[in-house]
Amino acid sequence: MAHRPGLSFRFTHAITRTPADSVANGLRAVDAGDPNAEAFRAEHGRYVTALQEAGLEVDVLPPLEDWPDSCFVEDPAFCLPEGAVLLRPGAVSREGESREIRAALERRFGKVAELPGAGHVDGGDVLLLDDVILIGLSARTDREGAEAFAGILAEWGYRARVCETPEGVLHFKTACSTLGEDVILATKVMADSGFFGKRKVVVVPDGEDYAANVIRVNDVVLVPEGYPETLAAIEAAGFRTVVLPTHEARKVDGGLSCLSLRFSPT
Numbered sequence: 001m002a003h004r005p006g007l008s009f010r011f012t013h014a015i016t017r018t019p020a021d022s023v024a025n026g027l028r029a030v031d032a033g034d035p036n037a038e039a040f041r042a043e044h045g046r047y048v049t050a051l052q053e054a055g056l057e058v059d060v061l062p063p064l065e066d067w068p069d070s071c072f073v074e075d076p077a078f079c080l081p082e083g084a085v086l087l088r089p090g091a092v093s094r095e096g097e098s099r100e101i102r103a104a105l106e107r108r109f110g111k112v113a114e115l116p117g118a119g120h121v122d123g124g125d126v127l128l129l130d131d132v133i134l135i136g137l138s139a140r141t142d143r144e145g146a147e148a149f150a151g152i153l154a155e156w157g158y159r160a161r162v163c164e165t166p167e168g169v170l171h172f173k174t175a176c177s178t179l180g181e182d183v184i185l186a187t188k189v190m191a192d193s194g195f196f197g198k199r200k201v202v203v204v205p206d207g208e209d210y211a212a213n214v215i216r217v218n219d220v221v222l223v224p225e226g227y228p229e230t231l232a233a234i235e236a237a238g239f240r241t242v243v244l245p246t247h248e249a250r251k252v253d254g255g256l257s258c259l260s261l262r263f264s265p266t
């Protein structure tokens with residue numbers, strides 16, 4: 001796979017989905033109280049505006065009451081300039097989400113592939129970099145799914161590497177993000193993993209692990225509100241930031257990356 005500068009952060013479009021009232025039943029590892037759907041929708045509105053201000057055309061899909069976690073659109077699909085791949089989320093309560101997002105992807109892409117076989121992959125476990133795609137095995141993404149997905153990526157000309165997400169971390173990207181230009185933001189455990197080779201790694205300060213999930217969108221990095229040391233570290237590394245509230249998403253283990261699919265269709 002050739003190095004394609006900007007592949008991982010230069011985007012023209014995004015897809016999001018408004019949180020449903022049923023998001024109060026969303027999956028979570030530790031119960032810190034239910035998210036309030038109305039407050040979540042207000043935070044989501046600010047997120048959509050931030051993507052638009054970063055230069056993206058944003059498709060906002062309607063809420064799906066039958067699928068409580070369906071606002072986390074990153075998980076049922078993965079997008080590249082050439083096309084989109086419908087994944088197979090690893091949680092039973094999310095299995096219908098790929099079907100539900102297909103039409104939105106077909107509006108934007110000529111090519112929409114399906115993950116072959118019976119394995120599982122959540123998009124939250126897939127980190128797109130400019131020269132490699134890292135796929136993290138997790139409680140949601142199994143080896144069969146990861147290998148089937150890597151096979152599609154290879155057909156499309158991309159190199160993938162399968163990694164082990166550290167124990168207790170929901171998704172690979174719960175604990176790391178690309179800041180672009182070969183700089184990674186990662187928790188200490190992830191930074192020590194060796195997954196990132198010679199790339200520069202900005203380590204998330206102690207006590208702020210949630211802030212490892214940020215998104216670089218064109219010229220800015222969107223950062224969750226309430227993590228001042230991580231914000232300072234990202235700015236010190238030379239990146240412009242926009243801070244957004246994610247208090248409701250966090251109650252159901254969601255972060256900034258999970259709330260959109262970002263892409264530049266060719």
Ligand code: CIR
Nearest residue numbers: 027072124171252253254258
């Ligand atoms: C779940 O557990 O599946 C949702 N409550 C949160 C999904 C977060 N998605 C992501 O990190 N990509």
